[in-house]
Amino acid sequence: MDSLWSVIWSTDFAFSILRVTTPILFAALGALISNRAGIINIGLEGIMLVAALTGVVTSAYTHSAWVGLLCAVLSGVMIAGILAFFTLQFKTHIILGGIAINMFASGGTVFFLYLLSGDKGASSSLQSKVLPNVDIPLLKDVPVLGPILSGHNVLTYASIAAVFAVYYMMKRTPLGLRIRSVGENPHAAQSVGVSVVRTQYTALLLSGLLAGLGGAYMSMGYLSLFTRDMTAGRGWIAIAAESMGRSTTVGTTLTSFLFGAANALANALTVLKIPSELIATFPYAATVIGLLVYAIGESRKRKKAAVKPNEG
């Protein structure tokens, strides 16, 4: 047990929480925007995967991590665009559409990986680039805080910036107002000429953009290559984080960190000879418990409003 505490109470562990949370946070913010527009994007997992591969491939061909990042993000937006096209234009059921995107991504990435590298498992034969880590001047020399907060991948900082951007966008801008109105009462939005379809398009594309950033981080920051199914359910965890965070920016950010911490804990515990198969289930179990706590809370609230006589 001592060793467990020493693992948790280390700056390394705190550092790793930030590192692990980044992709979840990106995707969760993406889930937030589309959900507030009344359209649940469960294709985030697939979008991240496609972006991860695109980033690796394009950075290898252009020898530039930044071009790779741009292409990764664009691919995320594009896949989200396809999902939007089908669900908004063709009225494909949004959940089935998301399943299709995920199915396409998990097989399609392997298909293209094989065509491009001759390998079905990982992109090790491609000379892909990695996005830089950033040392923050001054902060990096502060004890405790420095080693935790400084030296992260540039996208980790971008994810924090994204939190503020999404917060401002949702609360203070016309787009945010429209997204919220479309999600809450689409007829009202439509009646004043706010195009529901266009707003939901925008929201889905933005969620694709954010998930694209998360995917790029996976293969060009978190790891330095693409591996088959490397997102490993982070898109789903993001959806869970968003719903547990009650679709608010602040709540979603907090729950993303919570799940990130669970993930980091799972990684840290590997050292302690707990079977890795079981450790790998921790974040998912945490998600179920988190969702359950939230759902019970919600239904308690409902029931509280309906206590039967003599009991209340």
Place this chain on the structure above:
Amino acid sequence: MSGALLEMRDVTKVYPNGVMANYKVRFSLREGEIHAIVGENGAGKSTLMKMMFGMEEPSEGEILLRGEKVKLASPQDAIDRGIGMVHQHFMLVPSFTVAENMVLGMEPKKGLGIHFAEAVRMTEEMSRKYNLAVDPKAKVENLTVGMKQKVEILKALLRGAKILILDEPTAVLTPQETEELFRELRLLKDQGHTIVFISHKLKEVKAICDRITIMRAGRSEDAFRTADVTEQEISRLMVGRDVVLKYDKEKREAGETILAVRGFSLAGSAGSRLLSDVGFTVRAGEIVGIAGVEGNGQTPLVEALTGSLAGTAVGGSVTVKGADILRADIRAIRKHGVSYIPEDRMRQGAAGEASIADNLISTQYASGKLGGGMFMNGGKIERLAASLIEAFDVRCSGPKQPIGMLSGGNMQKVVVARECSTEPDLLIAEQPTRGVDIGAAQFIHRKLIELRDRGCAILLVSADLNEILELSDKLLVLYEGRVTAYFEEPSAVGEEELGLYMLGINRQDPEQIGRAVHR
């Protein structure tokens, strides 16, 4: 053409589900008039109005604005051309403030963000200009119905509407609020606005409109000057026969008490009172009506009676044939011989994609009459469905047709048929003819009376004053969760008098109200 402001020529609309809502409809609107469109539900009024406002596009035909052909592909197109609309179900975002709702879609900007102070100023300015008082910073979810309607009108005016379409604007208003609305509309007309007034309340149409276009079964009749036609003539053109508003209801002695609500009080979530000391009884063979402006406790009351109590019962009792039902769920309540026609047939009353037969048996599939044990007998189900379809004159292609394909009136007949078919001891009928054409409504009314004559106790909750005055044997008025009046001869009560109780202006003494409870 002769200076029409807006004209629709031979407009046909076929919906994707195959319903032809409009067929070669002609409509012509003159500048500065108040023009009524009347017709039964399902006559095609709302489709016509949706096409006018760009919410639906005509399958065939054309729309002309000031003699010029226009294509209204979206509400934005309509708004850009000076057409505004006040919807029956308000198009407001509940969690937004009045000002946010006002500027949605045309937000004033400061930098990247919204200029919230400017939005408030714009709202105040419009509010002053048209003499429609609203609080820009109030959350819409906290407003009264009348207030919300004002916000809706202002919203359209803010967007430069010269033509204002109002869809059944008085359906949710009290008589007094309706008067206020009419004053506001006349003011708008004087300021040069043109108004399309959609309604099926002929008195109101006569009171305020200059001309009238009558719709029937998806087709239009020519427009009349309102002064040239009588109400009887209009209603004959609407339904093709004289409307019989009276039912031959024989007087009968009420039997034993079936439903008893005694001193019932209910607290809401924030400690608010939903119901205060409500007491009444419904006896076998009588129809007890509950009148009131919507939102005065009818919904919590019906919920409490049907097993979905929302709130804390702080006192009193609710019993059916002596058994306490406050703790019971709807399944148990139904076992006591209770039937329930819900207010919202789309949400609760029917499963749209399921067949008519499946919808008809949902309250008795388990009774053993349709097959013993685990299994259901397809032949018995078919026979039951066929006989109910015939008895309730449901117009359909057969018991296997999905109920969602039916018109509102026929769908409601299925709901009523199902709830009557179990020979209940108590029927709770909540807005049983809302959104239903007059023909179907009369049919349903007769069925309710038949059921009463067979000894069923009926609790009728309705916002339709005609319906409630005509059907009820006893009548209660709910205002702010309290019973404010009890009438033993509802047919002798005038709508005006009833309105005073519904608005809380008058209130009977407790002794008179107390008579609502028998034994």
Place this chain on the structure above:
Amino acid sequence: MKAKYFEPFRTLAVILIALVIAFVIISLVSDRPLETILIFLWEPLATKGHIGNLIEMAIPLMFTGLSVSLLFRANLFNLGAEGIFYFSGVVAAAIAIHASLNGFLHPIAAIAAGSVVGALLSAIPGILKAKWNANELVTSLMFNNILFGVGLYILNYQLRDAKAFSSASYKFEPTALLSRIWPGTRVHAGLIIVLVMIVAAHVFLYKTKWGYELRMTGANRAFAGYSGIRTARVIILTHLIAGFIAGMGGSVEVLGMYTRFNWVSLPGYGLDGALVAMLAKNNPLSVIGAALFLSYIRNGADLMARLSDVPSEMISIVQAIIILLLSAEQFLKFWKNRMLLKEARKHG
């Protein structure tokens, strides 16, 4: 053409479009496109062995397709068949290895255990949904990962045969294996089991009161509740049945096709089940055709990968397109609208 023939026509059109896209991809990727397309289309049916393979693969697809059909029918978006299929396979494997029963009872016991475990596991998201309205989609997907982790742990720490090359369990007792029913192929008795289950599900859904409750709850839960149907119970029951079928599928697959348990990743039949259910329009009897079709293009892709230069993952792109177009209400709707307008005019 009448409007009511629209749906079957549309399904056919979607399948054709998906196949055309498959041909386009093959043409772009392959050096010998025509030959590759022929392999893809013809090889799965070319020999008795290949037809056998097609049927073998259709068996688990029918199980998961049936399981998901029932859930979708109840309007439950639960994709937990995946994890249950895997975990029940582990359970059945454990009994196949450790129990000693005679050749008749052994597979029955193993399959029964796998099915019951599947039902119980499936009930968890069901209860969470019914009681607290927790989103069954998310919980079931999380459960997939949890069940996989735990199952893999059992495989590696409890069942693993150290003498085997890779992660594989001890050999099953021969008494536990399902017998082959078509000489010369590996088609096993599981086919009979799944067909019986499909017919039973059909009867259940359309002829029994519970089936009626399930359909009404799926069509409109508020309506069902208002009618007096205990929808929470229906949701849990549906989950139990669906989990039972998925678990049975996993057990049958393990005992019918393998002599050791060696799945080190999720086999993917759960998500495929969603595709089968969609193709079958959530109709139990149609599941047979849908599963056979999916198995056909899968086997085509596998054979193509073996005999040519196109990787078999191509098929997931084709499947994604089928799902997108099949669930696209508006796809080809304009055509239906034109038919409706014509019909309306005839009567008008």
